[in-house]
Amino acid sequence: MIWVGWRQQRTETLIAAALLAALAAVLVPTGLTIASAFHDGRLAACIGHTEEGAGACGAAVQAFGARFANLSALLAWATVVPGIVGILLAAPFVLQLEQRTHRLDWTQSITRDRWIAGKLGLAIVTALAAALVFTLMITWWRAPFVRLQGRMGNSIYDSEGTVVAGYALFALGLALAVGAVWRRAVPALMVAFAGYFAARLFVDTWLRQRLVSPLTATFSAKGRGPDLSRAWVLSEHPVDRHGHAIEFIGCPRDAGACRVNGTTDYVQAIYHPASHFWPLQLVETGLFAGAALALIAFAAWWTHGHA
Amino acid sequence: MDMIEFHLEARSGVPTYLQLVQQVRQAVRLGVLRPGDQLPTVKAVVGSLAINPNTVLRAYRELDQEGIAEGRRGVGTFVREQPAPLPADEVKELRSSLQRWVARARAAGLDADGMAALFSDVVRPPAVTRVA
Amino acid sequence: MSAALQLEGLGKRYGTTWALRDCSLEIPEGTVTALVGPNGAGKTTLLEMVVGLSRPSAGRLYALGLSPDRDARELVPRVGFVAQEHPLHRGFTIAEMLRLGRELNPRWDDALARARIERLGLALGRRVGKLSGGQQAQVALTLALAKRPELLLLDEPVASLDPLARREFLTTLMEAVSDGGLTVVLSSHIVADLERVCDHLVILSQSRTQLAGPIDDLVAAHRLLTGPRSDPATVARVHQVIRESHTERQTTLLVRANGHVYDACWEIHPVDLEEIVLAYLGYAPAGPLREAVAG
Numbered sequence: 001m002i003w004v005g006w007r008q009q010r011t012e013t014l015i016a017a018a019l020l021a022a023l024a025a026v027l028v029p030t031g032l033t034i035a036s037a038f039h040d041g042r043l044a045a046c047i048g049h050t051e052e053g054a055g056a057c058g059a060a061v062q063a064f065g066a067r068f069a070n071l072s073a074l075l076a077w078a079t080v081v082p083g084i085v086g087i088l089l090a091a092p093f094v095l096q097l098e099q100r101t102h103r104l105d106w107t108q109s110i111t112r113d114r115w116i117a118g119k120l121g122l123a124i125v126t127a128l129a130a131a132l133v134f135t136l137m138i139t140w141w142r143a144p145f146v147r148l149q150g151r152m153g154n155s156i157y158d159s160e161g162t163v164v165a166g167y168a169l170f171a172l173g174l175a176l177a178v179g180a181v182w183r184r185a186v187p188a189l190m191v192a193f194a195g196y197f198a199a200r201l202f203v204d205t206w207l208r209q210r211l212v213s214p215l216t217a218t219f220s221a222k223g224r225g226p227d228l229s230r231a232w233v234l235s236e237h238p239v240d241r242h243g244h245a246i247e248f249i250g251c252p253r254d255a256g257a258c259r260v261n262g263t264t265d266y267v268q269a270i271y272h273p274a275s276h277f278w279p280l281q282l283v284e285t286g287l288f289a290g291a292a293l294a295l296i297a298f299a300a301w302w303t304h305g306h307a
Numbered sequence: 308m309d310m311i312e313f314h315l316e317a318r319s320g321v322p323t324y325l326q327l328v329q330q331v332r333q334a335v336r337l338g339v340l341r342p343g344d345q346l347p348t349v350k351a352v353v354g355s356l357a358i359n360p361n362t363v364l365r366a367y368r369e370l371d372q373e374g375i376a377e378g379r380r381g382v383g384t385f386v387r388e389q390p391a392p393l394p395a396d397e398v399k400e401l402r403s404s405l406q407r408w409v410a411r412a413r414a415a416g417l418d419a420d421g422m423a424a425l426f427s428d429v430v431r432p433p434a435v436t437r438v439a
Numbered sequence: 440m441s442a443a444l445q446l447e448g449l450g451k452r453y454g455t456t457w458a459l460r461d462c463s464l465e466i467p468e469g470t471v472t473a474l475v476g477p478n479g480a481g482k483t484t485l486l487e488m489v490v491g492l493s494r495p496s497a498g499r500l501y502a503l504g505l506s507p508d509r510d511a512r513e514l515v516p517r518v519g520f521v522a523q524e525h526p527l528h529r530g531f532t533i534a535e536m537l538r539l540g541r542e543l544n545p546r547w548d549d550a551l552a553r554a555r556i557e558r559l560g561l562a563l564g565r566r567v568g569k570l571s572g573g574q575q576a577q578v579a580l581t582l583a584l585a586k587r588p589e590l591l592l593l594d595e596p597v598a599s600l601d602p603l604a605r606r607e608f609l610t611t612l613m614e615a616v617s618d619g620g621l622t623v624v625l626s627s628h629i630v631a632d633l634e635r636v637c638d639h640l641v642i643l644s645q646s647r648t649q650l651a652g653p654i655d656d657l658v659a660a661h662r663l664l665t666g667p668r669s670d671p672a673t674v675a676r677v678h679q680v681i682r683e684s685h686t687e688r689q690t691t692l693l694v695r696a697n698g699h700v701y702d703a704c705w706e707i708h709p710v711d712l713e714e715i716v717l718a719y720l721g722y723a724p725a726g727p728l729r730e731a732v733a734g
Contacts, residue, residue, distance in 0.1 A: 004542050007535060008528070101526045107490050108543035109516035109586070307492045317631065320711075322655075350617045357609040358635045359471055360617035 001110060001118035009092040009122060016085045016130050023078060024137060031141040034068055038144035047147055061148055072145070076155035078138060082164045083196045085130045086171025087189050089123045093299075094179030094188055103307060116300050123172060124296070131168040135160065150230025150274050154204065157232075161281040166288030171196045173295030180299040180306075203284065209234050211283040212276055218268045225269065232272040239268040309347040310340055315356055323358055327366035328373075335375060335386060346376055346384040441504070443468045443590050443622035444489065448498035451484045457646055458484040462498070464641055464651045466624060471616060473633040473654075474626035475716055476643035482626040483523065485643070486592045489624075490520040503589055516546055519588035523595045525579035529568030533561055533578060537585075544586045552585035555611065573604025580608060584615050591615075593625040597632065605629075609636050630713040640712075642719045649719045654712060661715050664692040664705040674702060682718040693718045 006013075038044070043064055046057035096102045105115055138159040142151075151160050158164075175192035182188045214234055219225035228236075272280065311334050313327055321329075334340040347355075349363045367384045370376040378384045412422050444466040451459045459481035466472050474482050487493045488500055491507040491514070500507060505514040527536060533556060541547045556563065559577050561570070567578060576596060583591060593612075597605040613636060615621060627633055633640070640657060642650040650657065661681070664674065668690050671683050679695040693710060694700070700707055 001542065004539050007531070007539075011530070099526065099529070100522075100524070101528050103492055103522060104526045104528070104582075105539075105543065106492065107515065107518075107520040107522075108540065108582075109545055110543045111512055111515070307487075315635075317635070320709075323635070350614055353613040353617045354610055356635075357606055357613050359638050360613060361471075361638050 001114060002122070004105070005118045005122040008096065008119070009089065009126070012088045012091050013126055016088050016126070019081060019085065020130060020133055020137075023081065023134070027075075027137050027141045030071055034071075034141070034144050037064065037067065038147075043144070043148065064148070065145075068145075072155075075138070075141070078134075079155070079158050081134060082131055082168040083171040083193065083200070085134075086127050086168040086173075087175045087193055087196070089127050089130075090172050090175030090179060090192070091185060091189060093119055093123065093176060094183065094185045097179065097183040097303065098185050102303075106307065112304050116303055120176070120296055120300060123176075124169065127168040127172045128165055131165040135164045151277055152230060152232035152272060152274060154232075157277075157280075158204070161277070162285040163281055163288070166285040166292070167196075167200065169292035170199065170288040170295075173292035173299070174199075176299035177295040177302075180302045199288075203287075208280065208284060209272070211287075212272065212279045214270050214272050214276075216268065216270050218266055220266060222265075225267065226271075226273075228269060228271055230274040232276075234270045234272070236267060236269045236271075239266045241266060309351060310334075310344050311347065313347070313352055313356060315358070324362045324366040324369065327352075327363065328369050331366075331370055331386075332373075332375060335389060340386050342386050342388045344386045346370075346386065348383060441468055442466060442501070443470075443503060444624065445501040446485075446498065447500075449485070449488070449495055449500050450497035451481070451488060451493065452496040457496075459488075459643075460497075460646045462643070462648050464648055466622065466639065466641075468622050469619075470639045470653075471623040471625070471637045472639040472641060473637040474624055474641050474643065475628075475630070475633065475720075476626075477720060480643040481646045482643055483594050486520070486594050486624070486626065489590075490518050490592055491515060492520075516544060516586070517589045519583035519586050519591040521576075521579045521583050521591075521593045521596050523598070525576050525596070527567045527575055527579055527582075529566070531567050532564050533567060534563040536567060536578060536582060537563075540582050540585055546587045548585050548587050551587075552581055555581045555584070559607075571604075573600045573607065576600055576604065576608055577611065580611060584611075589620060589622065591621060591623045593623070595626055595628070598628065605632065612636070630716055634712050640716075642716060644720050650715075657715060658710070658712055660696055661710045662694055662696050662700060663708040663710045663714070664694060664700065664702075665708070666690055666702075666705040669704070674700075674705070681715075 041060055041064060043057075043060060046061055096105075102115070106112055139146075142156055142160070146156065146160075149156075151157055158167075171192070174195050175189055178192045178195070179185065179188040182191075209232075217226050218239060311331065313330055315323060315326060319326070331340065331346065340346075346367065349360050349367075352358070352363045353360050367376065367378055370384070371378055374387060375389075376384050376386050409422065412425075417425070442465045444464075446462050446464050449459060449462040450457055458479075462481070462485065474485070476482050484493065488495050489502050489507060491511050494508060502514060503517055507514055507518075528539070531539070537549065537552050537556070540552065541549055553563075556578070559574070559581075561574060561578070567575065570578065576599075580593075580596070583593075597608055600608060609632060612623065612625075616623060625633075625637070634654070638654055640650065640652065640654050641648060666689070668685055668688050671680050671690065671692050674680060674692060674694060678697050678700065680692055681695055682693040684691050692705075693714070
């Protein structure tokens with residue numbers, strides 16, 4: 001069954017590998033350039049001193065960031081790759097159902113259970129392997145930036161740690177579930193991709209910040225508050241001494257920049273510090289992976305019952 | 308190399324196995340098949356005609372019963388020694404009595420087809436009876 | 440002879456419609472059985488249930504003495520199946536299809552498979568999707584035969600093939616049967632093919648079995664009776680009237696004879712297989728129509 005399952009997903013696996021190879025072809029040379037720029041500019045010494053007005057370090061870091069700003073922005077789009085890979089690896093299964101060749105396999109001497117387990121297992125393993133390769137590549141490429149800014153930034157966070165595996169599995173599971181019921185590959189995979197995209201958007205913009213309770217800090221506007229440089233700041237707004245939000249005429253409530261000099265004494269920040277990285281990652285991964293496993297189990301169960 | 312090649316007339320109304328039997332009989336009569344020759348294997352016949360092997364087996368069994376061929380297990384089916392042909396004067400006598408009968412039938416108004424029908428009716432009466 | 444296939448009151452329902460109903464029959468080992476019937480009569484449904492692709496809604500089914508439902512793991516290796524569209528993995532080469540057979544079947548006979556492919560004149564490196572319909576059907580049959588099944592089920596295997604491909608397919612099939620140890624059930628529309636190749640017949644019509652038995656016996660037992668216009672009641676008392684039709688002066692009856700037909704006023708003719716099948720499928724010749732009296 002292993003050979004059969006592998007051969008039946010050979011084309012899609014090669015496409016996924018080609019995708020990752022293309023990504024690598026962009027990441028490796030540019031990554032080396034970034035790493036050497038970081039090294040040459042001795043920016044390692046500037047870590048922790050990136051606040052404005054810190055003199056030479058501040059300027060150097062700014063220059064570094066500006067130099068690779070476009071590239072960084074481009075790579076932010078790479079976050080769509082795990083989803084594509086997941087959906088791609090669901091294609092062989094769905095195509096087989098569409099062309100009804102699964103019935104050919106089922107009348108060879110193999111039971112439905114073994115067939116389903118073999119094919120889905122192989123797809124899961126491949127998706128995880130792709131996710132791992134992707135994460136390692138991106139993490140290596142982004143390392144200099146992460147050392148300077150931390151990894152809580154939105155476009156960095158979702159390519160690091162374990163969430164990528166969750167995304168790939170979720171895309172795979174969604175495509176399998178939709179495809180098992182609606183046995184037409186092209187529309188099913190498109191619907192799955194739309195669903196994946198919607199889920200990612202929802203989590204990115206609304207749910208993620210609520211997965212773990214953020215910290216709240218109230219501090220004097222004139223003094224130095226907690227170090228928010230590597231944190232994920234959800235909101236920063238002026239408050240009164242007791243921590244109640246103050247509104248300003250003509251100024252939206254949560255606009256951090258709206259500090260009226262002299263009349264505000266305090267600022268309140270709601271944020272996730274850098275130490276929340278792993279808790280957030282694990283909860284989000286658990287969510288996506290959990291949903292993925294439920295979807296995959298559904299796909300297996302439905303396929304088993306419907307020749 | 309098989310000595311005989313079978314053919315089938317699908318719409319003749321004659322059962323397949325019987326057609327095979329008749330073709331073997333004819334071949335023996337004409338000397339195409341001689342005593343000791345092996346008839347084509349069941350598989351070979353099946354391969355050339357795409358018929359059910361049981362049909363071939365049935366034909367060969369019939370030939371065995373009629374004494375024309377004999378099956379040797381594990382080897383094949385072989386044409387038997389045929390009983391001696393009729394002595395020449397016996398044949399001559401049969402031929403002249405047949406000629407007399409044909410003359411009588413023609414005088415009575417029977418044409419060639421009618422004679423043939425009557426003949427096959429008598430030689431091999433059909434399985435169904437026509438009740439006049 | 441034990442039964443290769445035994446159905447007891449078998450039925451399959453999709454929603455509220457019964458695709459197959461109350462089907463009981465026995466198919467002996469070593470026979471080649473024709474499964475005949477119009478589209479939608481339940482032929483495909485029946486075959487799918489035997490091979491385990493769908494589950495019965497009613498009744499019982501035993502293939503080689505086993506239940507496809509409970510004994511799937513033991514039964515599936517011994518049953519071969521070629522579905523109507525003969526599905527094959529179109530992106531695979533022939534060699535890869537054989538490898539699939541080898542990987543998924545414990546009783547796979549690779550030498551047999553390769554020998555058959557070679558006899559067909561097909562190169563192992565060719566993509567299955569690029570083969571003609573007849574060649575694909577042959578590859579599908581090779582796959583099913585190399586599994587060394589004891590029971591082989593074919594669902595309209597030659598329906599979409601040209602006459603040459605059909606003949607080659609049936610030849611391959613008959614050669615496999617002559618090797619022994621194989622029971623074949625094949626569903627088809629083409630009665631002429633069935634007559635050459637099959638020794639048993641099952642007629643399915645309106646989702647029910649109308650007729651089942653050895654072809655020779657069935658052909659010998661059916662007669663066409665013609666005579667002056669009359670009521671078939673007297674005949675019907677002794678024999679089974681399958682189809683009756685009347686003109687102003689003549690009555691024609693197709694009967695399944697229960698012994699000899701003694702009635703003096705009837706002319707008796709033999710009936711060929713195709714006429715028998717048509718009669719059971721409900722065909723009545725043009726004229727004042729009477730309902731076909733099914734078996």
